[in-house]
Amino acid sequence: xxxEVSITVNGREYRREVEPRLTLADFLRHDLDLTGTxxxxxxxxxxxxxxxxxxxxARSCLLFAVQAEGNEIATVEGLSVDGDLNALQCAFxxxxxxxxxxxxxxxxxxxxxxxxxxxxxxxxxxxxxxxGNLCRCTGYAGIVASALDAAHHLRxxxxx
Amino acid sequence: xxxAPFEYHAPRTIAEATGLLAELENAxxxxxxxxxxxMLNFRYISVDHLIDIAKVExxxxxxxANGKMRVGAMTRQRExxxxxxxxxxxxxxxEALRYVGHRQTRNWGTIGGSLAHAxxxxxxxxxxxxxxxVVEIVSKRGSRRVAFKEFGVGxxxxxxxxxxxxxxxxxxxxxxxxxxxxxEFERRxxxxxxxxxxxxxxxxxxxxxxxxxxxxxxVANTPxxxxxxxxxLVGKELSAITARAAARTTNSVEPLSDVHASxxxxxxxxxxxxxxSLRAAAARCGSPF
Numbered sequence: 380x381x382x383e384v385s386i387t388v389n390g391r392e393y394r395r396e397v398e399p400r401l402t403l404a405d406f407l408r409h410d411l412d413l414t415g416t417x418x419x420x421x422x423x424x425x426x427x428x429x430x431x432x433x434x435x436x437a438r439s440c441l442l443f444a445v446q447a448e449g450n451e452i453a454t455v456e457g458l459s460v461d462g463d464l465n466a467l468q469c470a471f472x473x474x475x476x477x478x479x480x481x482x483x484x485x486x487x488x489x490x491x492x493x494x495x496x497x498x499x500x501x502x503x504x505x506x507x508x509x510x511g512n513l514c515r516c517t518g519y520a521g522i523v524a525s526a527l528d529a530a531h532h533l534r535x536x537x538x539x
Numbered sequence: 540x541x542x543a544p545f546e547y548h549a550p551r552t553i554a555e556a557t558g559l560l561a562e563l564e565n566a567x568x569x570x571x572x573x574x575x576x577x578m579l580n581f582r583y584i585s586v587d588h589l590i591d592i593a594k595v596e597x598x599x600x601x602x603x604a605n606g607k608m609r610v611g612a613m614t615r616q617r618e619x620x621x622x623x624x625x626x627x628x629x630x631x632x633x634e635a636l637r638y639v640g641h642r643q644t645r646n647w648g649t650i651g652g653s654l655a656h657a658x659x660x661x662x663x664x665x666x667x668x669x670x671x672x673v674v675e676i677v678s679k680r681g682s683r684r685v686a687f688k689e690f691g692v693g694x695x696x697x698x699x700x701x702x703x704x705x706x707x708x709x710x711x712x713x714x715x716x717x718x719x720x721x722x723e724f725e726r727r728x729x730x731x732x733x734x735x736x737x738x739x740x741x742x743x744x745x746x747x748x749x750x751x752x753x754x755x756x757x758v759a760n761t762p763x764x765x766x767x768x769x770x771x772l773v774g775k776e777l778s779a780i781t782a783r784a785a786a787r788t789t790n791s792v793e794p795l796s797d798v799h800a801s802x803x804x805x806x807x808x809x810x811x812x813x814x815x816s817l818r819a820a821a822a823r824c825g826s827p828f
Contacts, residue, residue, distance in 0.1 A: 380546060399547035399589065400540050402580075421541055422577035426643060435617070435646040441576040442647070445547050446569075446591060489643060510728045511641030 384448045388413065389457030397444045403437075404428040406444035407454060415455040415484050419513070426512035429485035430454050436492045436511075455484035458491065466536065467491060467529040476525030478516040486512045490526050498534055502527060542579035548590045553677060553706060556595055560702045561679040563588045568704060570613055570652035573644045598651075598706060603628050606712050612651025612705040616663075620645060629710050631669060631719040631737060635662040638721065641729045651705040657695045660731040660757040662721065664691065667708065668762035669737040669754035675707040682706075691761030713750075717741045718824030720816040723756070724808050726799075732757045733800045736789075736812035738820040740777065746826050748772045753785070753817075758794040758809050765789050768813065777817075777826045786814035 381396040388411060395410050402421075407413045407430070419427035421440045428439040431453040458465050467490055470476065477483040486509065493500060493508045505526045506519070514522060548563075550556040560566060566588035569575060578584050592598055598613035601624050608628050610619065619625050620636040639645055639653075639662050653663040654674065667674070667687045674685045676699055690697055699705060713719075723735030734757040741750040751772040753765040767788035775781045787810060794805035821828055 382547065398540065398544065400542045400544055400579075402540070402576075405540060422580050423573060423644065426641070429643055436643040437647055438573075438643055440580070441572055441644075443547070443572075443576075443589075445549075446572070446593065448549075492642075507728070508642045511643040 382445055384444055386444065386447050386450060386452060388452045389454060395444075399443060399445050401444045402440050403430070403432075403442040403444050403447050403452070404439035406447075407439060407452070410444075413454055413456050417481055417484055419481070424513070425482070425485075426489065427482050427485045429488045429512065431488055431492060434492070434495075436489050453488070453491070455487055458487060466532045467494065467525075470525040470529035470532065471522075474525040474528055475517065475521040477521075482512055482514045486514070486522060490529070493526070494530055494533060498530060498537070500526070500530060541582070542576075543582060543585040545586050546588045548588060549594055550590065550592070551594055551596060553595060553597065553704065556590055556592055557677055557679045557702070557704055559588070559590050560704060563590075566590055566701075568592055568655070570655075571615060571648040572652075573640065573648035574652065574656040574658070592704070599649075601625060603712070608710040608712060610650055610708045610710070612654075612707060613649050614651075616640075616645035616648045616650065616653075617642075619650060628712050629666075629670065631721055631739060632663070632666045632710070634719065635666045635721040635737065638662050638723050638725070638729075638732065638735070650708060654690070654708065655697060655699060655705055657691055657697050657761070658731065659694065659760055659762075660733070660735070662723070662732070662735065662756065665735060665737050665754050665756040665762040666721070667710075668764055669739055669752045670710045670713075671752075672711075673709040674705055675709065676703045677706050678703040684709075688764065694760040713739055714741060716824055718820030718822070718826070720819035720823065722812045722816040722819065724812060734758055734794070734805045734808035734812060736809065736816040738813070738816035740772065740817070740820045740824060742777055742821070742824050742826045746776050747774055748777050748781075751785075753789075753813055755789060755792065755809050755813070758789075758792045758805050763792060765792075765813070767791065772817075777821045777828060779818075779828045782814055782817040782821070782828065785817060786810045789813050 419425035718740040723732035768785040789809040
């Protein structure tokens with residue numbers, strides 16, 4: 380039996396009727412056409428589908444849309460500022476932090492949470508959270524450099 | 540959509556949840572979903588009803604009183620990982636949680652869910668075994684307290700019946716200043732352990748061991764306490780020689796071979812990791828060797 384859910388995504392509220400078995404990842408992609416969130420393994424290993432739910436990183440393939448009722452979701456589509464890449468996204472472009480881009484949206488959301496909670500992470504801390512995201516082309520060095528570069532820029536911007 | 544269709548229920552109270560469990564056929568509890576949902580997505584299991592307990596009142600939180608730490612079953616691993624109470628009173632759990640999955644899964648995964656799932660390599664049940672935790676379980680029929688050594692009954696199988704719900708995990712506290720350590724070997728950070736060892740030691744002013752607890756994961760169907768190792772440590776001075784002898788007693792475990800490791804390799808890891816965990820625990824209680 381379908382249930383009505385009300386879920387806020389990137390600041391906008393959506394109401395939809397969904398089957399309970401619809402994952403949050405499929406809800407975002409198929410019901411809302413927000414296809415920036417990528418679906419890789421669909422069993423919680425690859426991290427490509429990572430989004431923030433009430434500010435906390437989550438694998439959207441392991442949550443059902445009905446569980447997110449009343450929650451606030453942040454996806455990669457919400458990162459840009461007035462159509463321009465944000466500091467984290469710029470750092471990925473500048474440091475060769477992506478190649479094919481499939482894992483990138485999940486990694487950006489993981490790092491968005493990290494840099495919010497810890498503006499000055501060590502390389503080890505960056506690598507620790509990145510264990511939850513698989514990248515099969517860049518080899519992580521560029522991703523780690525991007526994260527540390529973004530952290531540096533964000534600290535400078537905020538006078539930290 | 541990967542899972543087979545099911546009905547979804549979101550009770551608000553423990554009574555509602557146990558009422559649903561009692562009346563519905565083929566129902567399962569959904570806590571953090573970090574193990575259950577992959578199994579549903581793969582259709583390893585199919586359920587007719589999922590009972591989401593995330594919004595049930597009184598199922599989550601950490602309370603320390605009267606020499607015990609009580610943890611609600613729905614408490615997220617992230618909350619435990621960053622809890623100062625857990626770090627102060629049950630630091631073995633804090634240390635073990637760093638090996639549990641990843642930040643993204645610890646944000647949602649719960650301690651009660653890990654216990655119910657009962658993966659033989661899981662860290663949280665191993666900490667419960669080392670600490671002699673007590674699991675409180677309720678159903679419409681009443682409530683019961685289960686000593687952790689009676690909790691696991693077989694491979695990924697626990698004493699929890701289909702109409703029952705885990706509500707609280709109670710950890711008897713070790714005295715301030717006790718030694719603790721959780722060590723595991725895994726191929727990649729965040730993977731399930733191939734094997735792991737948890738140690739707790741209490742050492743007197745004369746440096747002799749008053750009390751010891753050693754538990755292993757990944758070497759049997761359920762977490763294993765190594766009573767022989769504990770007996771060997773108590774009453775002796777904590778030294779490399781006693782720790783090595785205690786670690787050697789883990790050779791009696793009979794692990795299974797699988798694609799990840801052979802039984803012999805797991806047995807080897809059990810000994811090495813037990814020694815390392817005793818050495819780290821000794822250093823933390825002022826008796827380094």
